[in-house]
Amino acid sequence: METKQSPEVAASPGEQASPTQETSLVRLAFLTLLAGAVSGLVAALFRLLLQQAGELRGQLISLAHGIPLAGFFAVVGVSATLALVAAWLVRRFSPHAAGSGIPHVEAVLQGAISPARPVLGIVKFVGGLLALGSGLVLGREGPSVQMGAAISYWIARLFGCRWADCRVLLAAGAGAGLATAFNAPIAGAVFVLEELVQRFEHRIAVAALGASASAITVARLILGNEPDFQVAAFPQPDIASWPLFLLLGGIAGVAAVAYNRSILGALAIADRSAAWLPVEARAALIGALIGVTAWFAPGLVGGGDTITQSILSGDAALAVMPVIFLLRFALGAVSYAAGTPGGLFAPLLVLGTQIGFLFGAACGGIPFVTLPPEAFAVIGMAAFFAGVVRAPLTGIVLVAEMTGSSNLLLPTIFASFAALLVAALLRDNPIYDALRERTTRLEARIRTISGTS
Known part of the structure; x- marks a missing residue:
């Protein structure tokens, strides 16, 4: 980020700002x-x-x-x-x-x-x-x-x-x-x-x-004053674990690119279907799909805070987590194409937590790994955020405030660095850059319709 001082408050050297x-x-x-x-x-x-x-x-x-x-x-x-x-x-x-x-x-x-x-x-x-x-x-x-x-x-x-x-x-x-x-x-x-x-x-x-x-x-x-997620205190990671954090970040970066492309792909399909499927009908179909999912697994729909908390508390079932990850991955993209209000952050934090936990569980047999899978889940949350949004400082600070896990800052920085690097090497645009282009096109259509009505 470049430093820029607003001209309204800046004064030339040796001068004081005016009372105005x-x-x-x-x-x-x-x-x-x-x-x-x-x-x-x-x-x-x-x-x-x-x-x-x-x-x-x-x-x-x-x-x-x-x-x-x-x-x-x-x-x-x-x-x-x-x-x-x-x-x-x-x-x-x-x-x-x-x-x-x-x-x-x-x-x-x-x-x-x-x-x-x-x-x-x-x-x-x-x-x-x-x-x-x-x-x-x-x-x-x-x-x-x-x-x-x-x-x-x-x-x-x-x-x-x-x-x-x-x-x-x-x-x-x-x-x-x-x-x-x-x-x-x-x-x-x-x-x-x-x-x-x-x-x-x-x-x-x-x-x-x-x-x-x-x-x-x-x-x-x-x-209330409590952090969003209740997380146990984690030990300091062994320095030998540093390469693992880079690897986790790389995996999160690849997953982030796939997630971004799935969201944009779902929106592209929605755009192509707009001529024969009204937005309300599309939203109703997607809502019905969510309703079916909720009937069989109520905990898998919505923003996903309960899923994240169960993982961070060590209560999640490892055997079914890959299935839940794939289901949430798909439902997140489909839901965003419904044309309703709703953000990306909360669902992607769930996915990042799952990526980190699964990676941590896979590393459980390595002798020098002192962190439990729940700690890797915290790191994965920030790394996946960095890969999707390309705002690593926001992701690192956000996860630290939501979990109170300040002693994981250095591993989180390593993982976020790797996620950013992989996303850049894969030539994937930040998700909000692509969505902002859609917003400007929408504004142009609104003005055209207003001008011809």
């Missing part, structure tokens, strides 16, 4: 704290309601098993209906609410498209609840990031900010959304600089830190 500039920065800091607090409140409520939706889905499936045939069709029908309604809301009111939302935020920050109307946040909230509540294998962070960005932008507009300050607040609000989604304030700020703007800007850095801090302060009043 200082006042502007103080005002921006105040708005940052306000925007972060509101974004954190909305994202925390979204996360809380998602938890309740997951519980309701589990209760429905449990009750439905009491009346097998009718219950089966009820579970499949509810899942299909929720996905259909979510897709309809997106198509009817805010097309940019489909998918993660992070590519849309990046495109706005780069000036490629205009900020969305306030209705986007509403569609993202309601549609996200419906889509993730149906069991689609999607993450909560995408909606949280896009809602945080939208909320912060409109707060900036409400206070009459210039575009330069609107842009800063929009980026900071997006980071606040990510911070709240995973209870990871530092990762939220790092994500803004590493992924969203991809360079260091002092004003954005100040705003990102302030927004993430205020968002987490509000969110923890609702969600």
Whole structure:
């Protein structure tokens, strides 16, 4: 990342910033704290309601098993209906609410498209609840990031900010959304600089830190202070294990490239079928597939936090983990093509955890390996994130905050390095770069339709 100081706050050598500039920065800091607090409140409520939706889905499936045939069709029908309604809301009111939302935020920050109307946040909230509540294998962070960005932008507009300050607040609000989604304030700020703007800007850095801090302060009043995952303390790895971390990272990098291509492939198939299969029908079919899966294995649908926690706690069944990995891998790509709100982070963290655990279990017989498979699962989580998103610092910090495993930082760095290297050698584009191109094409189609209507 290159260092760039904003011209609005920079002063020539030997000069002090003018009082106007200082006042502007103080005002921006105040708005940052306000925007972060509101974004954190909305994202925390979204996360809380998602938890309740997951519980309701589990209760429905449990009750439905009491009346097998009718219950089966009820579970499949509810899942299909929720996905259909979510897709309809997106198509009817805010097309940019489909998918993660992070590519849309990046495109706005780069000036490629205009900020969305306030209705986007509403569609993202309601549609996200419906889509993730149906069991689609999607993450909560995408909606949280896009809602945080939208909320912060409109707060900036409400206070009459210039575009330069609107842009800063929009980026900071997006980071606040990510911070709240995973209870990871530092990762939220790092994500803004590493992924969203991809360079260091002092004003954005100040705003990102302030927004993430205020968002987490509000969110923890609702969600509590505990890390997302409870992980046992791990011993320090033997230095002889270093080559194994590089190997794990290489494997994660290959898997990440395959995952990215599967997502883009599923989207390409969805695009080709759009002429004869309406998006609502496609979402309903995918929702029905998720409903069938949920009937037989309720724990395998949704974002996957329970799967990750069971692996990190050592409670997962090793024998069936490869099957679960392949199933989640496929369902993640298919779910993203449903045209509903939902992110990529949470599902890919599950896959990374499984890759690491399986690798650690395979290394169990090596004499100098002192780490249990659960520790390799933590490392694999960060390495797979780095390979998919190409934001290694965000991944490393995010996993450290979510698990509290700071003593695994060095092995995680080695593995993330290898994952990045392999992905680059395989000439695979970062997933959000490809998705951002789709976002700009969608904007062009929207403008064309608006201009001819």
